[in-house]
Amino acid sequence: MKHTIEEMISTAEIETMLDRLADEINEHYKEHKRLLMVGLLKGSAVFMADLCRRIRGHVEIDFMAVSSYGNKMTSSRDVRILKDIDSDIAGRDVLIVEDLIDSGNTLNKVKEMLMLRSPKSLAICTLLDKPERREVNVHVDFIGKTIPDEFIVGYGIDYAEQYRNLSYIAKVIPQE
Numbered sequence: 001m002k003h004t005i006e007e008m009i010s011t012a013e014i015e016t017m018l019d020r021l022a023d024e025i026n027e028h029y030k031e032h033k034r035l036l037m038v039g040l041l042k043g044s045a046v047f048m049a050d051l052c053r054r055i056r057g058h059v060e061i062d063f064m065a066v067s068s069y070g071n072k073m074t075s076s077r078d079v080r081i082l083k084d085i086d087s088d089i090a091g092r093d094v095l096i097v098e099d100l101i102d103s104g105n106t107l108n109k110v111k112e113m114l115m116l117r118s119p120k121s122l123a124i125c126t127l128l129d130k131p132e133r134r135e136v137n138v139h140v141d142f143i144g145k146t147i148p149d150e151f152i153v154g155y156g157i158d159y160a161e162q163y164r165n166l167s168y169i170a171k172v173i174p175q176e
């Protein structure tokens with residue numbers, strides 16, 4: 001699809017969001033023993049790298065790969081688990097780190113799967129939330145920013161695998 005992109009959230013604004021989210025997470029988990037941060041590949045890789053370095057105490061990171069969008073702009077609702085986490089999460093405090101919640105299908109599926117493994121707690125942190133697009137309800141504990149219904153890219157988030165390397169977040173504008 002022919003398109004252009006337009007900056008929506010600057011690098012400086014992302015930094016401010018990261019600092020605030022880290023403050024909230026550090027406060028929430030101040031008594032924790034071994035927090036496990038679970039990122040959903042590939043979109044959350046950049047966010048995870050920046051967020052985990054702001055979290056204090058014993059922190060472990062792990063990744064899961066799930067994909068529902070492929071090269072399209074709408075959720076297939078068929079959320080496929082491509083790679084599972086390596087860690088045993090029974091009895092652990094687990095924080096899912098996600099770049100973006102759109103329809104909610106991805107996180108709904110991941111949360112359901114991880115809950116079956118009896119974590120001590122399971123919370124969700126997302127950099128961006130698009131509530132207008134929700135198809136299934138998911139409780140989100142930490143939100144960087146609520147955004148309108150635009151297809152976005154950058155800072156780890158792609159359109160057809162492009163733009164993950166941008167240091168800012170942009171919206172995609174389709175062209176004739």
Ligand SMILES: O=P(O)(O)OC[C@H]1O[C@H](OP(=O)(O)OP(=O)(O)O)[C@H](O)[C@@H]1O
Pocket residue numbers: 040041042043044066067068069070075098099100101102103104105106107157158
């Ligand atoms: O709330 P949803 O409608 O499920 O959409 C959100 C998910 O979609 C994108 O991932 P995608 O499946 O494109 O994989 P990627 O992270 O590898 O880009 C994004 O990174 C979220 O994980």
Ligand code: HPA
Pocket residue numbers: 069100102103150151152153157158159
């Ligand atoms: O806005 C988006 N951009 C990129 N990937 C996505 N997956 C769900 N929503 C989006």
Ligand SMILES: [Mg+2]
Pocket residue numbers: 043069070157158159
């Ligand atoms: Mg994607």
